[in-house]
Amino acid sequence: MAEVKSMFREVLPKQGQLSVEDITTMVLCKPKLLPLKSLTLEKLEKMQQAAQDTIRQQEMAEKEQQQITH
């Protein structure tokens, strides 16, 4: 280990100025972990979906009925 240390030494300039240009870069929005859904929420959504489907079917049936009568 001692040999390695002697081989690589950090370079610290003793004279002159060290300048770092600070460039403002644009930021990306961060990756999003998606939250898991609770069982209750899933059940609610399922019930809601089922309800909407029933309503849609009902409406379709009504429309067909109307078309037949006309």
Added chain:
Amino acid sequence: MRSEMEPLLLAWSYFRRRKFQLCADLCTQMLEKSPYDQEPDPELPVSQAAWILKARALTEMVYVDEIDVDQEGIAEMMLDENAIAQVPRPGTSLKLPGTNQTGGPSPAIRPITQAGRPITGFLRPGTQSGRPGTMEQAIRTPRTAYTARPITSSSGRFVRLGTASMLTSPDGPFINLSRLNLTKYAQKPKLAKALFEYIFHHENDVKTIHLGDVALHLGIDIMVLRNRNHIESKALDLAALSTEHSQYKDWWWKVQIGKCYYRLGMYREAEKQFKSALKQQEMVDTFLYLAKVYISLDQPVTALNLFKQGLDKFPGEVTLLCGIARIYEEMNNISSAAEYYREVLKQDNTHVEAIACIGSNHFYSDQPEIALRFYRRLLQMGVYNCQLFNNLGLCCFYAQQYDMTLTSFERALALAENEEEAADIWYNLGHVAVGIGDMNLAHQCFRLTLVNNNHHAEAYNNLAVLEMRKGHVEQARALLQTASSLAPHMYEPHFNFATVSDKIGDLQRSYVAAQKSEAAFPDHVDTQHLIKQLKQHFAML
């Protein structure tokens, strides 16, 4: 000929196997045979049994744990007069989450919701109960947090459920509430309990529909509330009569009265009932309901104390611990929340909510490897949906397990149920593409995000950054403007717009945007630098 089974036994068996529709149908047939199905005749115990069973089956079909339900409409949010202090001290209110002093991840790392909270790892019906500040905000669907609750809100969900349950019974409702003689039922405690649950869970929905539809069209929730009151007062009447019958000695009825008051928005009355029930019999449920009342009154500290009292009586109770963690999370005290979620896991090591929250916490505190272990645990437990695979993919990528990354995302995309979910997955894939330096792929991913969900503000912002790298200033500016109008609570689009405007010499616009960015994220160093620079410019003029 096949030998027939006794119908009541068969119905009961259906009920136990959770085939509620079959059970209800069979009970209907049985009740049709016996002449009097509106009110069970005490002389006919079989038809009475069928009646109760049908009521219970119908209830179970739409049953949702009342503790979990937190459906707040716009009206309740905006016209809220229950909060005690209008200008609460920091740390005592859920309305002002306050800045994060506890060393959790800053918005520079962890995305925030519209209400200014870090996004959570788990969605419940009541997630994001943080109240929006203005009507404008309330109406706009907060897409970024991807809330559990679309803004049409409580009325919407309950109304549609109600419509369906009414449509499916063409002969009209099972029990005609207006014809019920409640006093009679109140004297039969067993019958009354089944009837109450039926009115509370099932009938509530059915009746909201009439006014509910009108109200939805007008966009006003209040009317629904009024109308709902009508039904709940029915449930309340029954509960009140029953508790009278039991000479105020039955804690169960007191809790039910409290639930009715809670739904009616009479929180103080609900509190009284729950407290009185707790005096008679200490139950975990009652603690949870009472805490819910306090949260509605915007008194998180009281709720916390209550939970701790509950924990004295029921040490290590998971739901109580979880309640504490949720409140801390909502108050933006992430480290305390994580501590309590750990406590939850010590008691119940398959608690999905706790695992998910701790996992996301680790991910955003720069420990994707540990987060990966938590999400893998969820996978082992049998959770199998697009959210989980998306999270696994992200964790794998940032933990440098590249072999699993793309396959996880592929599976997530295959499991996505709707366009919003697919959009979020494409968005995260875009980050993977940025990470490996494939700008074309990244560009395509963010484009696909927007195809799936046209309101994805983060994707607009990231596209703008990519456009800027190509040197397309005007396009970038347009994209940034779209992003900032879609999600004014995010600091990134404001800051980027300020940077771009600054570069092309539009100092005035740059300053305005920088100030918006500072409002969204006060501790952002680059924004502060930019504002300082701009101020110097202006001073020189």
